[in-house]
Each structure stands twice: as C-alpha cells, then as structure tokens.
Amino acid sequence: xxxxxxxxxxxxxxxxxxxxxxxxxxxxxxxxxxxxxxxxxxxxxxxxxxxxxxxxxxxxxxxxxxxxxxxxxxxxxxxxxxxxxxxxxxxxxxxxxxxxxxxxxxxxxxxxxxxxxxxxxxxxxxxxxxxxxxxxxxxxxxxxxxxxxxxxxxxxxxxxxxxxxxxxxxxxxxxxxxxxxxxxxxxxxxxxxxxxxxxxxxxxxxxxxxxxxxxxxxxxxxxxxxxxxxxxxxxxxxxxxxxxxxxxxxxxxxxxxxxxxxxxxxxxxxxxxxxxxxxxxxxxxxxxxxxxxxxxxxxxxxxxxxxxxxxxxxxxxxxxxxxxxxxxxxxxxxxxxxxxxxxx
Amino acid sequence: xxxxxxxxxxxxxxxxxxxxxxxxxxxxxxxxxxxxxxxxxxxxxxxxxxxxxxxxxxxxxxxxxxxxxxxxxxxxxxxxxxxxxxxxxxxxxxxxxxxxxxxxxxxxxxxxxxxxxxxxxxxxxxxxxxxxxxxxxxxxxxxxxxxxxxxxxxxxxxxxxxxxxxxxxxxxxxxxxxxxxxxxxxxxxxxxxxxxxxxxxxxxxxxxxxxxxxxxxxxxxxxxxxxxxxxxxxxxxxxxxxxxxxxxxxxxxxxxxxxxxxxxxxxxxxxxxxxxxxxxxxxxxxxxxxxxxxxxxxxxxxxxxxxxxxxxxxxxxxxxxxxxxxxxxxx
Numbered sequence: 001x002x003x004x005x006x007x008x009x010x011x012x013x014x015x016x017x018x019x020x021x022x023x024x025x026x027x028x029x030x031x032x033x034x035x036x037x038x039x040x041x042x043x044x045x046x047x048x049x050x051x052x053x054x055x056x057x058x059x060x061x062x063x064x065x066x067x068x069x070x071x072x073x074x075x076x077x078x079x080x081x082x083x084x085x086x087x088x089x090x091x092x093x094x095x096x097x098x099x100x101x102x103x104x105x106x107x108x109x110x111x112x113x114x115x116x117x118x119x120x121x122x123x124x125x126x127x128x129x130x131x132x133x134x135x136x137x138x139x140x141x142x143x144x145x146x147x148x149x150x151x152x153x154x155x156x157x158x159x160x161x162x163x164x165x166x167x168x169x170x171x172x173x174x175x176x177x178x179x180x181x182x183x184x185x186x187x188x189x190x191x192x193x194x195x196x197x198x199x200x201x202x203x204x205x206x207x208x209x210x211x212x213x214x215x216x217x218x219x220x221x222x223x224x225x226x227x228x229x230x231x232x233x234x235x236x237x238x239x240x241x242x243x244x245x246x247x248x249x250x251x252x253x254x255x256x257x258x259x260x261x262x263x264x265x266x267x268x269x270x271x272x273x274x275x276x277x278x279x280x281x282x283x284x285x286x287x288x289x290x291x292x293x294x295x296x297x298x299x300x301x302x303x304x305x306x307x308x309x310x311x312x313x314x315x316x317x318x319x320x321x322x323x324x325x326x327x328x329x330x331x332x333x334x335x336x337x338x339x340x341x342x343x344x
Numbered sequence: 345x346x347x348x349x350x351x352x353x354x355x356x357x358x359x360x361x362x363x364x365x366x367x368x369x370x371x372x373x374x375x376x377x378x379x380x381x382x383x384x385x386x387x388x389x390x391x392x393x394x395x396x397x398x399x400x401x402x403x404x405x406x407x408x409x410x411x412x413x414x415x416x417x418x419x420x421x422x423x424x425x426x427x428x429x430x431x432x433x434x435x436x437x438x439x440x441x442x443x444x445x446x447x448x449x450x451x452x453x454x455x456x457x458x459x460x461x462x463x464x465x466x467x468x469x470x471x472x473x474x475x476x477x478x479x480x481x482x483x484x485x486x487x488x489x490x491x492x493x494x495x496x497x498x499x500x501x502x503x504x505x506x507x508x509x510x511x512x513x514x515x516x517x518x519x520x521x522x523x524x525x526x527x528x529x530x531x532x533x534x535x536x537x538x539x540x541x542x543x544x545x546x547x548x549x550x551x552x553x554x555x556x557x558x559x560x561x562x563x564x565x566x567x568x569x570x571x572x573x574x575x576x577x578x579x580x581x582x583x584x585x586x587x588x589x590x591x592x593x594x595x596x597x598x599x600x601x602x603x604x605x606x607x608x609x610x611x612x613x614x615x616x617x618x619x620x621x622x623x624x625x626x627x628x629x630x631x632x633x634x635x636x637x638x639x640x641x642x643x644x645x646x647x648x649x650x651x652x653x654x655x656x657x658x659x660x661x662x663x664x665x666x667x668x669x670x671x672x673x674x675x
Contacts, residue, residue, distance in 0.1 A: 058533040059504075171394075200393035200560050205604040227534055233608035257608045271534045273541075273567035275590065275605055282567070284538035288503045 019086075020188055020221050021047040021070060021108075026083035028065050028074065037292045039065040039078065041245035044326065047189060052215065052222040054236030054253065056229045056268070058289050062245040063225045064113070067191045070223070071110050072100050088188075106136055109182040110191040111175075114198055118178060119166040125152075125177055126162030129184065136185055151180040155210055172203035179211065186218060193225045208235055229265075230272050233257045238332075241265050244290050244300040247326065251333040261335045263305045299324050299338060307339045315342060347419065347521040349382040349405070349439065349554060354414035356400055372626050374400045376578040378414070380571075382522055382554040387544065389557045389569035389586065391601070397578040398558045402524045405556065406441040407432070418522070437467045440515035444527040446507035450499040456483070456510050457495040463517040482513040486543060505536035512543065516551075523547075526558045541568050562605055566590055574598050577633040580652060584659030594661035596638050632664065640665045 028040035039062040047053045055063045068074050070085055072092055085092040087107060095103065112118055120128055129148035133139050139147075149159030155176040157169075166174055175195060182190050192211075196204040212235070215222060224236055232239050233253050240250040241262065249262040260266050267285035287304040290296055302308040302319040310316055318324075318338040326334040327341055335341075356375040375397045382388055390398045403409045405416055407423065416423040423435050443449045450459060460479045464470055470478045483491035486509040499507055508528060515523055525544065529537040545568055547553050559565050565572060565586065572589045574582040574597065582595040593599045632638070632645045644664050654660040655667035 058535060201562075201604040201606075202393055202600060205606075228606065229534070230608060231606040234606045253608070267535060271538050273538070273563045275563045275566060275602070275607070279567060281542070282538045283542075285535035288505060288536065289533070 018049050019046050020049045020088065021045075021223075022084075022086040023066070023070070024084040024086065026066070026069060026085060027081040028062070028069050028078055029081045030078050032077050035293050038295070039245055039292060040069065042083070043242075043245075043247055045240055045247060045250075047221050047223055049188065050215070050219045050221055051238065052224055052236045054232030054239040055223060055225045055242060056227065056232050056239060057242035058227055060289055060292070061242045062292075063242050064193055066242070067110070067193050067223060067225050070189075070191060071104060071108055073104075073110075102136075105132070105182075105187065106185045107187050108189045108191065109185070109187045111178050111182050111193065111195045113194045119174060121166050123165075124162065125164050125166065125169070129162070129181060132181060133184060147184070148180075151184055152177065154183070154214065155180045156206075172199055172207065175199060175203075175207060176210070179207070183214065183218065183220070187220060189221045189223065191223045191225070194227070195224075196231075197226065197228070204231075229268050241268070244295055245292055246300060246336065247334075248301065248336045249334065250326070251330075255330065255333055259330070259333075261329050261333070261340050262301075262337050263307055263339070264301050267304075267306075298322055299336075315339065318342070347384050347438075347554065349522050350415075350417040351381070351401075351405070352379050352415045352417070354378040354401065354404060354416065355412045356397075356404060356409060357412045370627050373578045373628055375404065375411070376628070378575075378578075378580055380573055380580070380583065382556055384521065384554050385548055385552045386571060387548055387555040387557055387569045388571040388573060389559060389565035390573045390575060391559055391562060391565050392575035393560060393601070396575040398575045399526055401575075402441065402526045402556060402558050405439060405522075406524055407436065407439075408441075433467070437463075437518040438520050439522040439524065440518065440520040441524040441526065442508075442511050442515050442528050445531055446504055446511055447499075447531070449511050450507055452499055454498070455495065456488075456497050456499070456502070459510060459514050460495075460517050463514060467518045469518055478517075482517055483510075485516060485547075486510075486513045487539070488513070503536070504532050505539060508532060508540055509543070512540075512547075516547070520553070522554045522556070524556045524558070527560070528557075529564065530559070530561070537564065538567075544568055562590065562601060574601070577628070579633060579662060581634065581663070582659075582661040583652070584656070588656065588659045592656075592659075594655055594659060594666045595634075595663050596640050596666070597634050598661075600637070632662070 023043050023045040026040055026043045027038065030037040030039055043066060055066065057063045065078065069080055080093050126145050126148045130141050130144040133144045145162060148162050152161055153159050157173055157176055169177065196207055224232065226232060233256065236253045238250065239253050239256050240247050241264065243264050249265050260269055270282055271284045273282060285304055290300060296303050298320045308316060308319045315338060324336040324338050324341065326336045329335040329340055354375055355377055357371040358374050359371060378401055380388065390401060392398045400409065404411050411424050418435060418439065421431065457479050460482055461475055464475050464478055479495055480491040483494050488494045488506060488509050529540050532540065541564055544555060548555060557565065557569055569586045572584065572586040573580050574589065574595065576597045582589055582593065582598050589598060590602065593602060630649055631647055632650050635641045635645045638645065642665060650662040650664050651669055652660045652662050653667040653669050661667040
C-alpha cells in the first residue's frame with residue numbers, strides 16, 4: 001500500500017491560460033427583516049480556462065452562495081449587493097432572464113449538492129436529457145437520445161441506461177448521470193457543489209478520476225466546492241479557503257499543502273488525522289464559526305485563532321480592530337492575515 | 345460479570361425491494377455470519393462502504409432490529425432472545441447508541457436539560473432531588489461548559505458539534521458499559537470532528553467504556569480505534585489491530601478502500617480501479633463476494649466462500665489468496 005502514499009507531489013499547474021470567470025469584490029447579502037447576513041463579503045476569485053479551482057470551507061462560510069451567484073440562481077432573500085461577476089469579460093449581474101437562460105448550462109452548468117436526488121423520479125433518464133437539450137437548442141428527440149447515450153458512456157454507464165428510471169440506478173450512477181447532463185452542452189465551466197460528499201470513498205475516487213479524464217478531453221474548467229480540504233489538495237489545481245464569507249487564503253494546491261499560511265488553513269489541515277506516520281493527539285480548531293449576522297470585528301477568525309493572544313500588543317489591536325485583506329505572501333499565494341503580513 | 349459484549353454468527357436478511365409477484369422471495373443478506381467482541385476500554389472500528397451492513401450491525405446490537413440468526417451475549421445473557429421487560433431495560437441502559445444526525449436525534453421543542461433528565465428518571469439513575477446536579481455533571485463531562493448556560497437552551501441554539509455532544513451526554517446518562525456510535529462525526533464540520541473523536545478517547549480511558557465506532561472514514565478510525573473490522577457485502581472480510589490492518593492489509597478490499605482515501609501527495613495518478621460491481625449481497629451464491637472486483641481472484645474464489653482465516657497473529661481475512669485456509673493449501 002505504501003506505493004500509493006509515497007508518490008511525489010503533483011506537478012505545479014500548467015501555465016495560466018485566459019481568465020474565464022472573475023469575481024470582483026462580490027458581495028451577497030441575505031436580507032430578512034430584523035436580520036442581515038452578509039454571506040459573501042468582498043470576494044475576489046479568478047477561474048482560468050481548463051483549470052480546477054477548489055473552494056473549501058465549513059458549512060455556512062458562503063461557498064455554496066458564491067457558486068450560486070456565478071450561475072445567477074440566488075433566490076430571495078439573497079441578492080448580489082455589489083461587485084461584479086465577469087464571464088469572459090462580460091458582467092453577469094444585471095442580465096435579463098432570457099440572456100441568463102441562454103448563458104446557463106451552455107456556458108456554465110452545475111452539479112448540485114445531493115444531485116443524486118435531482119433527477120425526476122418518474123421520467124426515464126434519457127427523456128430527462130432530451131428535455132434539457134431541447135430547452136437549449138433545436139434538436140430532434142432521436143438525436144438527443146443518441147447524444148444522451150454517448151454522454152452516459154463517457155461517464156462509464158451503459159447507453160442502454162437511457163431507458164432506466166432513476167431508482168433503478170445506484171447513488172454513484174445517478175451522480176454520474178448528473179455529471180453527464182452538466183457536460184451535455186459543452187460548457188466552459190462546471191460548478192460542482194459537494195458532488196461526491198454523499199458517496200463512499202471508492203465511488204468518490206472513481207467519479208473524480210472520470211471528471212479529471214473528461215476535463216483533459218474537453219478542456220472545461222471546474223469550480224469544485226467542498227468541505228473536504230484533503231480531497232481538494234489532491235484534486236484541484238488551485239485552492240481558495242473561505243471563512244465567514246471571506247476568502248482568507250488562496251494558492252496552488254501543491255503550494256498550499258506544502259506551506260499553508262493562514263492559521264485557519266493550518267487548523268483545517270490539522271483536523272484530518274493521517275493514514276500513515278505517527279498518530280499524535282490533535283486539537284482541531286476550538287470554538288465554532290461565527291454568526292454572520294453579527295460577525296466579529298477585525299479579523300473574523302481572531303476569536304478562534306491561536307495567534308491572537310488578546311494582550312495589549314500592536315498585533316492584537318490589529319487583529320481585533322482591522323480587517324486583514326488578501327496580500328501576496330509568495331508567488332501566486334495570497335493570504336489575509338495580520339500575523340503573516342507583519343512577520344518577516 | 346464481564347461487561348464484554350460477544351457477537352457470534354450474527355445474520356440479518358431483509359426481503360429485497362421491488363419483489364415481483366411469483367418471482368420468489370429475494371433476500372438481501374445485509375449481515376452474514378458476523379462475529380466479534382467489544383471489550384471494556386477498547387474502541388472497535390467497523391468500516392466499510394455504504395450498504396456494506398455496518399449500520400445494520402450497530403442497530404441489531406441496539407435492539408432496533410431483530411437478527412435472523414446469531415447471538416449477542418452481554419453479561420451472560422443473549423440480548424437477541426430474552427423478552428423480560430426488566431432485562432430489556434437493563435440491556436438498553438448498558439448498551440447505548442449515538443446516531444449520525446445530531447439535528448434529527450434531539451427534540452426541537454424540548455430543552456437540553458429535558459433530554460438528559462429523561463433517561464435519569466426513567467432508569468432511576470439518581471434520586472429525584474439530584475437530577476439537576478447530574479445533568480450539569482454530564483454536560484461538563486462532554487465539554488459543554490458552562491453547564492448552567494447550556495442546560496436551558498433548545499437544540500436549535502446549539503451548533504452541530506454541540507448537539508452531538510448532547511447526544512453523547514444523553515447516552516452517558518444511564519451509565520452504560522457499551523456505546524454504539526454510528527458515524528457520529530460524518531455530519532459535522534471538519535474542524536469540530538476531532539473534538540468528538542477526542543471525547544470518545546477520553547471516555548474510553550476515564551470510564552473504561554467499550555465503543556463500536558461505525559464509520560467509512562479510515563483515517564478517523566485509525567485515530568481512535570484499537571481494533572478494526574472491515575465489512576464488505578454483509579461479511580467481515582478482515583479484522584485485526586487497527587495499525588496492522590491499515591499498514592499491512594490482507595484483504596484486497598481493504599487495500600482498495602485504502603487506495604481510495606484522498607491523499608494530497610498522490611495526485612490523481614493511482615491504479616485504475618475496477619468499476620465492475622456485483623450486488624452480491626442479494627441472494628449470494630457460493631464464492632467470494634468480492635470476486636468480480638478483485639485483482640487477485642483465482643479459480644477457487646468463484647466456487648468456494650472463503651472463511652475468516654487468521655493469517656497473521658490476531659489478524660484475519662476472508663481471502664483464498666492472501667489468507668488461505670490450511671486445508672485448501674494442502675488440497
């Protein structure tokens with residue numbers, strides 16, 4: 001088994017290509033009477049063509065809201081308050097319904113959390129492909145079904161399964177069907193929100209392998225949203241860590257694995273017990289994520305941060321009083337942390 | 345009397361869903377001839393993929409399901425057979441279960457204190473005037489402090505990790521000897537999980553409890569468990585000390601599970617995994633249930649069901665190739 005665990009680090013990501021999606025100072029608020037939650041707070045994030053970007057963080061940190069904002073499927077009471085979502089340079093905020101309808105699925109598609117249950121239980125799998133394709137392009141039912149068969153084979157499912165109902169497929173197979181559907185119109189970006197969380201590790205690995213192979217073939221980019229940082233470090237080219245609505249660190253996966261800088265990232269990494277090597281008692285991260293309707297002042301992580309001593313030093317004053325912003329700490333490596341910024 | 349829980353030949357069949365009229369009754373062998381022992385001061389991990397039968401085992405031990413065959417012996421009595429109410433009550437107080445979903449296992453309209461008072465009163469653990477005091481002690485034991493502030497709260501006022509601690513405190517209220525923990529951390533945030541695992545370790549040491557830790561997360565099993573049972577399609581395919589099983593796995597399925605765990609150092613360049621699947625737990629025929637996915641399969645694997653054979657000291661596997669039965673070797 002050791003051969004699996006002793007492999008060299010993954011190569012650095014390929015030379016950066018054109019920027020596909022760029023979030024600029026994106027702010028998303030959930031506004032209900034008496035309660036105002038800023039779920040996404042001035043987020044900058046770029047996704048380049050053909051790259052896998054991982055967005056990691058705990059529940060409630062805003063990662064799903066960020067994904068939904070890109071596809072412009074936020075529902076009341078959520079709304080983009082300010083900022084831009086640029087897709088190939090064009091701002092998606094403010095597009096009308098018809099413009100968005102054309103953009104969705106053709107340019108950006110999405111594999112939802114628990115997508116296994118996203119299929120219509122009383123429709124054959126093939127007919128669901130036909131439905132989706134005919135909503136976006138002029139295509140005969142016969143041709144659409146033939147394409148559906150090809151798409152299923154691409155994700156390792158027999159084309160005869162177009163005649164199956166969802167309940168006749170296993171959870172892993174349904175998830176593959178959803179991924180095939182997301183790829184049907186050859187979008188430039190596929191947003192995957194916890195696509196494998198409900199599956200066990202063996203099936204998860206098979207699906208990730210398939211996504212990776214398809215990505216190489218078709219060249220789409222992936223925004224992969226998950227709470228499982230260890231999975232992202234292996235699978236993604238670049239990883240952004242979100243905490244309480246903000247991106248606190250972003251770097252190429254290999255760099256983040258080798259030299260994480262933000263205390264939250266370090267804490268997250270220290271929350272996964274290792275499968276090899278010595279077993280130490282681990283502590284995780286004390287406390288729990290803040291209530292976003294009343295976030296802490298200064299650095300949002302300071303209440304849980306082992307480096308915020310709460311003394312009368314200048315550093316503590318910064319941590320408690322001033323919000324850190326993302327600054328380069330190494331090549332392609334951004335961190336929002338007073339400690340990192342002020343430690344030589 | 346020993347507080348060891350001995351499981352012997354445990355078997356559970358469910359009627360397969362979607363049965364057609366006149367098609368005969370298909371049976372899912374959810375649990376098939378499972379034997380193990382839970383000892384005080386020991387955490388035993390039961391690992392396997394979804395549908396392997398690991399939760400069913402825990403549920404049978406909690407008397408939520410009746411087994412088709414087999415025995416569960418605790419304090420000299422078979423928990424699957426006797427029916428006297430007093431004996432059942434005794435067993436239920438000694439063997440407690442913690443569920444996966446801390447959001448579903450607490451009553452949303454009752455306070456935290458209410459959840460802990462109920463078992464104390466029903467099982468008459470302490471005199472009535474000491475119930476409050478014990479509730480606070482329990483909350484402190486599981487790290488919910490200050491207890492006075494937590495007790496009057498409602499479940500929705502607590503985080504997922506705190507709720508799971510309440511569920512553990514409730515299980516501890518009746519002073520059990522055995523705790524069945526069914527994926528207790530899988531619905532919690534990663535930064536919170538290690539705290540629950542540490543709590544299990546502390547309870548094991550301080551109270552000499554026996555734990556059955558059901559999980560699909562091998563790394564967390566390695567972190568807490570002394571013993572490991574690997575389940576596949578209803579059967580235990582490997583058992584042994586955790587570190588032996590994980591560092592030197594015998595069964596090809598254990599090896600497959602290990603190779604599937606995300607590892608940042610590896611990248612996605614692992615050996616191609618077989619995607620062939622066999623729903624071998626439904627009306628299984630003779631032969632190894634893993635044979636269709638197994639890279640090591642030989643002729644005998646399709647004809648003969650392997651037994652659990654101790655191929656190394658204390659480490660056993662059901663595999664004709666890596667743990668062959670002595671009589672087959674000489675045949």
